[in-house]
Amino acid sequence: MQEAAKRFGTPLYVYDAAELDAALGRVHSAFGDARVYYAMKANPNLHLLRRLLAAGVGFECVSSGEMARAEHVGATGEHIIVNGPAKSAEEYRAGARLGATFVVDREEEVDLLPPGSRALVRVNPALAVSTHDHLATGAAQSKFGVSLAQVPGVLGALRAAGHTALGLHVHIGSAIRDADDFTAAFGRLRELREVTGPLQVLDAGGGWGLDADLSGIAREAHATAAHFGAQLWVEPGRYLVARAGTLLTQVVGTKHTGRDFVLVDAGMTELLRPMLYGAEHPVQALWEASAQGVWDVAGPACESGDLLARAVPLPTPTPGALLAIGEAGAYGAAMSSPYLTRSRPAEVLWTGQEWQLLRRRETPQDVWAAELTAAETPSAGC
Template sequence: MQRQDLLHAANEFGTPLYVYDAAELDAALSRVKTAFGDARIFYAMKANPNLNLLRRFAAAGVGFECVSSGELARAEHLGLAGERVLVNGPAKSDEEYAAGARLGATFIVDRAEEVGLLPPRSRSLVRVNPAMQISTHDHLATGSKASKFGVTLEQAPRVLQALADAGHDALGLHVHIGSAIRDANDFTAAFGRLSELRAQTGPLRVLDTGGGWGLGADLGGIAERARATAAVFGAELWVEPGRYLVAQAGTLLTRVVGTKHTGRHFCLVDAGMTELIRPMMYGAAHPVEALWEREDQATEPILWDIAGPACESGDLLARDVALPAPERGDLLALGEAGAYGASMSSTYLTRSRPAEVLYEGGGWQVIRRKENPADIWRVEE
């Protein structure tokens, strides 16, 4: 998308606004397919569950990894079932077990106790936690020793055997060490620890190496290591990209409502933690682009904190962003917002969640309308 396209979208649909570039969605999936070859791909739906994006991935042969009954309902609504659906999560409910069974999905077993909770004759994988130091924010490190996810390396062979003994179809192992991982060597280390289990597990049918690749990661290198690990077990390779497939396709557009100069320089905008909570939650840094140009711009850019409208000190979308002097009505674009922007948005302060629009073929399609306050309180009456 070009700057004029973003300006047009903001003027037509208002701000805050989530915009997605269909070409980048397709390009990201193509990069994954090229790197991982014939590996089976499951999209981690939590990154962005918009039905229009899901339909696009489903039409391309992608399955879905679901972690709630609501996500399973989305998969069912789209007609996906069987081997194209995974049920994940550390604390699955009875409703989620039932939904997974109804769809004939594969369950990712997160603890030994689950062996006795699965529906009869379930297909299953055992999630292993390699207990490593992961190069990402602590809240995103699912493969660390302190994480709530998975069984230990020592427990994994016993859980696999328990699944088989209970009559379940134990396909193999699953490992997902985190999200937005900065150092690709983390994957090498995790896969290496998994390989050590081969003597105890014997050959497996499936090895699911999850996702979590940083947006600038060397996918080819990571894929090569994943394939080599799968070969150790004689297993088919599965992967679960989420953020990688949608983040760079999405932009959050927001307008400047004013500025103030106190202890710092604040650029006040109409989007905040309710539209993009990742900076507050994970310390995530999203690229920020000013979409204004003024010929009479006389001052050099200074550093601004991009501050949202919530009455919360942490409601900051970015710090120390170099901008030419912003004026009320100017437009900012926050990049890499396609993942965990809309999906983690909230109605805190009874703020209406923004519209979502898709850019394809030179035009815009509304794929989720903006809420109004009555939409929010309808379930309360």
């Protein structure tokens, strides 16, 4: 990683091809013949998408932009699922043109689908789950899905409107720590069998914690799919890419106020999850020193919440030393921001033999490229 930092600068997103392949291998090993769709929002880098499509993985898309990425790498038809609670007219048109499967998130959506659509009905099982509130999509108070009681009516409405009602979809959240949460969700779905009849597809979503009992979750998911006579689909996102990615950042200096801070050149604009969800990422010092201390890792933004980690044991930092922030392959680059007109970092891949540049570092000119200067702004006059 020292070599990558010297060649490409910092902050820098670094991906490991071997771990990408290993994560997909774990999913296939656990879920067997289930159809896999990658939740693109975790990391939409085109190189990663091409690798996954070549391995037979489809894409779950939640915007017209993500559908455009899927089409750009060659995915169409059954390789695309269109999800989201508030789809636009443009997104319905794009999904129809690509032959995608739509996830119906509310009763009224049946009337908005393009004619003859394939659809799944997203079920909200109304469960409290072991994750941050902002990530709990299957909670009763969340904005996602239809209630258990609404499911038969939505399936019937889809069929009456001439659509193909493939089956049910459930995704209870992300970074879920307790595998029993999935068992509870599948149990509530199985109660619907008497009113739905047999189905073609059960989409069990994703959201598995990185250390989850994947085999146990897969057994429950397959059993639930079999209960409906359905094929199992799954939608891993973070699980596939988080551990494959590292955010490299360089020490700028230290500061001692009410706490001891190591100041680095990456922050909330490069890794938002700690500020947004209170997420904890592993931190590794890529230097050695005899003295140790406990440090908060602070970024450069003029925001009190711009902290990548708190109370991390580290050797005494020196300017120019490198820190590796782990599990940054998901929602690092994807959520990166040009706030403060900061240039988004480069993304590189270690192939096992060489560093491959996947995305160049932005320049300030890239950040403001879409803005119109006074000379370019159309006149508002008559």
